[in-house]
Amino acid sequence: MAYAEKVYKVRNGRQTKQYTWRARYKEPDGTWGSEPGFPTKKLAKDWGDQQEAAIREGRWVDPELSRTKFGSFVTEWMEAQKPRGRTTMNRWERLETHILPKWRDTPLIALNWFDVEAWARVLALTVARSTVRDCVQLMSRIVNGAVDKRYLTVNPLAGRRLTGLPADIAVKKADEDQVAEPETVLQLARRLGPVYGLHVVTVAWTGVRWEELAGLHRRNALLERKQKHDGGTFTCPIIRVDKDEGALAEYTVRTDEGKRRAYRGLEPPKNAKSARDVDVPPFLAELLEKHLADWPHDFVFTTKTGKWWWRSYWFEVLRPAADGRDERKPGRGRPACPEWKPLASGLTTRDLRHTHDSWQEQIGVAPVLGYEQMGHKYPGIKGTYRHPTPSMRKQRLRGLQRLYERAMRNLGWESIWESAPPNIS
Structure with a gap:
């Protein structure tokens, strides 16, 4: 049964009379979880009750996991993927060049479509629209992974469509x-x-x-x-x-030491229809x-x-x-x-x-x-x-x-x- 407890503020090493409320609730393993910072006892208890209800229904997400930095989860997500080598290289290029400089330290729970779309509009001033869309789609796939891994309950980027992008700076070839x-x-x-x-x-x-x-x-x-x-x-x-060795792949791979080296070798073609x-x-x-x-x-x-x-x-x-x-x-x-x-x-x-x-x-x-x-x-x-x-x-x-x-x-x-x-x- 969730409950709330007082948390007194400390100033200069001494407890003051000011306090906030902390929610206490039973986690799935039977230990007590907590979440501080509530202004009232009722809000803290209600929040704890909501966590226990979500646990009983199998839809609970650990608040600590939801605060994982986007950049940290990117590493975990990329290690779990097994696409063609060139696809991996292209993803890392998008991440390191455009995405991570902006979103590396953002908690997963803080991601929202309003901010991502605003960032995409600014990015479109310097790169091609196709690159902007690739970046947003890649971010959405990563956040989908966070939902699947139970770091988040929903993906705020899923199913959203970019609007209001400036004119494409890429020069398209005539027919x-x-x-x-x-x-x-x-x-x-x-x-x-x-x-x-x-x-x-x-x-x-x-x-x-x-x-x-x-x-x-x-x-x-x-x-x-x-x-x-x-x-x-x-x-x-x-x-x-050939379905097994039908394409010459050329890309950059990352070694266990974090270094990069060029790779060239035969791989399966782009997709099943390509064989x-x-x-x-x-x-x-x-x-x-x-x-x-x-x-x-x-x-x-x-x-x-x-x-x-x-x-x-x-x-x-x-x-x-x-x-x-x-x-x-x-x-x-x-x-x-x-x-x-x-x-x-x-x-x-x-x-x-x-x-x-x-x-x-x-x-x-x-x-x-x-x-x-x-x-x-x-x-x-x-x-x-x-x-x-x-x-x-x-x-x-x-x-x-x-x-x-x-x-x-x-x-x-x-x-x-x-x-x-x-x-x-």
């Missing part, structure tokens, strides 16, 4: 800057040469993610799809994104077959020495080919390089993936097949009832082949690469 013409992709591939240029062509004509292509082992390249169709068998070459077989059009299958016949390394798309790409290194290779470069005279151990005019300034591998999905729409690919090939989940109940058929696959492959053939005719080329590949160093 034409995110979708390349087939002729442009082939010109870019010619500049890069048959080793690196094939990487660009494969992304544009398959939509495979950068990390999936960088982690593609030759045992998963040019496998064969077989399906019953029209009284016979439909077959086509495929690239397989898939991607149909390859005939011209690309022929190019890949020739490439693999001469390629001495286990992984299909690597540096010329067979090492996995660093994203930053691939960026250095792609940028001058897409953005252009000045003529370079020969120097110490460095050959001359001709001038390159810009082909597609700012183009990224992600833009090539946008390009592929836009091409799918252009050639009329059935949505359920388009989603599958991109590694996306088809939305709604139709994602359960609709499935790609061989006829859909044949139509898609014919459309992609025609894009290539028309671009080659427009360029007046018989092959993408000339006999002597250009120097890209």
Whole structure:
């Protein structure tokens, strides 16, 4: 049975006549808990009765736990998560750069939507809206963890929507800057040469993610799809994104000593739908077959020495080919390089993936097949009832082949690469 007791104030080491009331209540383990600071006996006793009622109903939260600092609980929550390594790195980046400087010392019980939304509006003045939303969503997930761990009874951030954000400071690319013409992709591939240029062509004509292509082992390249169709068998070459080791991961990990080190290795792809077989059009299958016949390394798309790409290194290779470069005279151990005019300034591998999905729409690919090939989940109940058929696959492959053939005719080329590949160093 809860009760209240007087707590006399002490000044200069001596008890005064002033006092407040402290609530006393039985905790689940039978010990007596307490909460000081009530102005009246009734308020203290009522509060204690409420705690005992919550304990009997199984919804009690220890007031001490609810006062845990947000930063302290973040460490506990992050240690309990097991996402992909890059996801962990991205979360820590959001936490350390934006969230913890503001909220590290805030008790969990003091978090409220009014303050979080006001902070988000200020943050949006310096970073992109997508970053602001990521930060607030991450905070909400962490506070959900606090509710699940019985540190809080409710999450004050759950289900709330950010409003009144200022104009986004991030500059969004125009549509034409995110979708390349087939002729442009082939010109870019010619500049890069048959080793690196094939990487660009494969992304544009398959939509495979950068990390999936960088982690593609030759045992998963040019496998064969077989399906019953029209009284016979439909077959086509495929690239397989392996469900266990289908993506090259590159991120920063934290050691037990609190230090950071770079990690690069194979991991499962982004999600369950990302593990898939991607149909390859005939011209690309022929190019890949020739490439693999001469390629001495286990992984299909690597540096010329067979090492996995660093994203930053691939960026250095792609940028001058897409953005252009000045003529370079020969120097110490460095050959001359001709001038390159810009082909597609700012183009990224992600833009090539946008390009592929836009091409799918252009050639009329059935949505359920388009989603599958991109590694996306088809939305709604139709994602359960609709499935790609061989006829859909044949139509898609014919459309992609025609894009290539028309671009080659427009360029007046018989092959993408000339006999002597250009120097890209």
